[in-house]
Amino acid sequence: MAYRRTRLMEERLADNRKRILRAARGLIAKGGFRHAQIAAVASEAGVSTGTIYRYFPSKAELFVEVLTAAVEHEIAILREVIAAQVDARAGLQAAVASFVRRALAGPNLAWAFIAEPAEPEVDAERIRARKLLGDVFKAVLKQGVASGQFPSQNLDASAACIVGAFTEALVGPIGPSHTSVRDKERLVNAITVFCLRAVGSGSPMSDDADASS
Amino acid sequence: MAYRRTRLMEERLADNRKRILRAARGLIAKGGFRHAQIAAVASEAGVSTGTIYRYFPSKAELFVEVLTAAVEHEIAILREVIAAQVDARAGLQAAVASFVRRALAGPNLAWAFIAEPAEPEVDAERIRARKLLGDVFKAVLKQGVASGQFPSQNLDASAACIVGAFTEALVGPIGPSHTSVRDKERLVNAITVFCLRAVGSGSPMSDDADASS
Amino acid sequence: MAYRRTRLMEERLADNRKRILRAARGLIAKGGFRHAQIAAVASEAGVSTGTIYRYFPSKAELFVEVLTAAVEHEIAILREVIAAQVDARAGLQAAVASFVRRALAGPNLAWAFIAEPAEPEVDAERIRARKLLGDVFKAVLKQGVASGQFPSQNLDASAACIVGAFTEALVGPIGPSHTSVRDKERLVNAITVFCLRAVGSGSPMSDDADASS
Amino acid sequence: MAYRRTRLMEERLADNRKRILRAARGLIAKGGFRHAQIAAVASEAGVSTGTIYRYFPSKAELFVEVLTAAVEHEIAILREVIAAQVDARAGLQAAVASFVRRALAGPNLAWAFIAEPAEPEVDAERIRARKLLGDVFKAVLKQGVASGQFPSQNLDASAACIVGAFTEALVGPIGPSHTSVRDKERLVNAITVFCLRAVGSGSPMSDDADASS
DNA sequence: CATGAATGAGAATTCATTCAT
């Protein structure tokens, strides 16, 4: 009797793959790479450890895919947000605010962009992810410089600085202390204004004048 | 009395401690926390594993001390550099440039401010380190705002953003690619100008207009 | 469903657990806790060290279970033996004789009641084990006192003394020297009579008058 | 110039030896063999670890000597106490009461007679120590049997049982719970009466009739 | 003789990966 892969089976396979990725992402977001052991991912995904190795050749590659998917998703959103704005300045502002706001909304993979991962492969992917994220901002900067909205500047450096600035402000010491909606919006605003000023765009929006402590 | 601790012996002791710290720092700088196992540190320092435990109660505490020493050294330098300047703007510029320049000079501890460490204790210290580093910049910002050099802003957020910006630019995708002295100085300049603009200080210095790639 | 846990597999699992416990028990009985390292237990059980940690969370808990199982088994036997006797006196006599006789029969767990264990958790269990063993004798004593067979006495102290008396006689200096069946029965008798007299029951059985050495 | 060992030096040597033994005994009594590491003993004795090895060839031999000294001291006291009594019965009673009372008075080495030591050499000595302690009681029993005070019995077994009975009652579950002087005397009495009855001597002293719990 | 820093052979425990069922 010939073997035929049925649609049901196909769905099952795709399902398992997604569930594993989702489980890995959730565990990494919650407790970092350290707490995302294969056994934990398997348990969270409702499959066995062996099954994970049917879909991913190694733990490192699973994590790499989690990272890749997360950053691609992030970049897609940012591109959309930017495309909806009238100019580079508005695009930069909206992109930063969008990223920060979503990051503050819940456990996410923001830290994944700054963490030192356990496996070299994941580390390499992390570099690539930051590069990709930076490229989004670099494009906006380039456009802004071309249109005269922003002064001429080292685009690579500025893009990297922007990525560093908002990720640090998110995962750094001030991140967890902001819990109320009001505080969060204040932080979103402060980071956004910082980045706008940083690229040389005068800030028409009122910054949080709170010179706390 | 038949036994007396000689000067030579005292030096040996201090030496060992320093050598262990140096070995740990070197290994961490080179390959991250992952590659700094006790056995490797011992071997690099030219002592036995047991000796490490004579000087440090645990691997975590050794790493914490490496981190603490690195950040204290860094902060002391930054404070000096800042104190030697005429105003907040000059202080901020000099501090950022100093940090970036030294970081680019060789294998360094930039990682110390961004790494996701293995041990919880080290993680706690990392948070503290970034906070301390941020505080240095926050103080400069505060002074600049008071003197009217900088516009009113969220000092905590700006300080965190500054720290994130230059560390990212150092360890991020663009860092390692710059090897020539000229490239390095270009990067130092770009980051510095970014930060100055970011805090609202008009940039009288010409930025690197090189819109590379 | 492509996978089903077979009966054979279930047996393997139960088997492994038992084999580990048996290996641990054997090694402890032979050489004490000191000689029952995880590696040795694994080797003796024919499994890897990692497998032991699948069944027991730690070395201490493995040992605790060995101890618990031993004492529960022992106590169950003693209760049965006692229940089969007509009165407290006969019960006490049968219980002591049974314990001693089985202990002398071969490598056994008498040590379990007297050893100073390495891990605090095991120590706690040892205390509990002796207490449980004492409780068995305390119950018999209580019944005997109630029925008038034994004089009124401090039940806790007497029970502890009984446990101490026969364990000492087993593991103490005289234990190992008795190898012949005749010697063993003589020892069983001597210990039993000692305990009976100790609780105030006149001894109708003739004691071994052998004033050896 | 000829080397001459002065009296002062001799005293110093003897002093060190004693201090090491005392320190070891104290630590063992307080926390067991486990807590009496060489470094701890050295620190407690106010000498260096190296010095300990000048006086004792190994840790095991140091502990053996501690045990030997303790048991010899104990035996000397028991012999004295026994010699001061009018007959075997009184001797046995006084000996048991003396041992138990002193043991309850403070941290001591009672446990050392029942513990499973770490080193085989110490274990061997422990066996010897218990044997020696048993011999004291065996002598009293022998005398009592000869004089007709005690019935004929297996002297070795009875002696071992006595040693086991009172050590168990001391270190076993009921030991630590007795803290008040009244409770302690009650325990002393209960154990003593138990042992007297056990060797076949009718108990003219009133036992603690407290059938607790 | 005294010192105490250094040694290094263990010992317990973890976890990515494999493979018989």
Next chain:
DNA sequence: TATGAATGAATTCTCATTCAT
């Protein structure tokens, strides 16, 4: 194909003993 028990290399930490000073 899915399972999950088994594997075992790797890692941290301990402590009796030695030996240069």
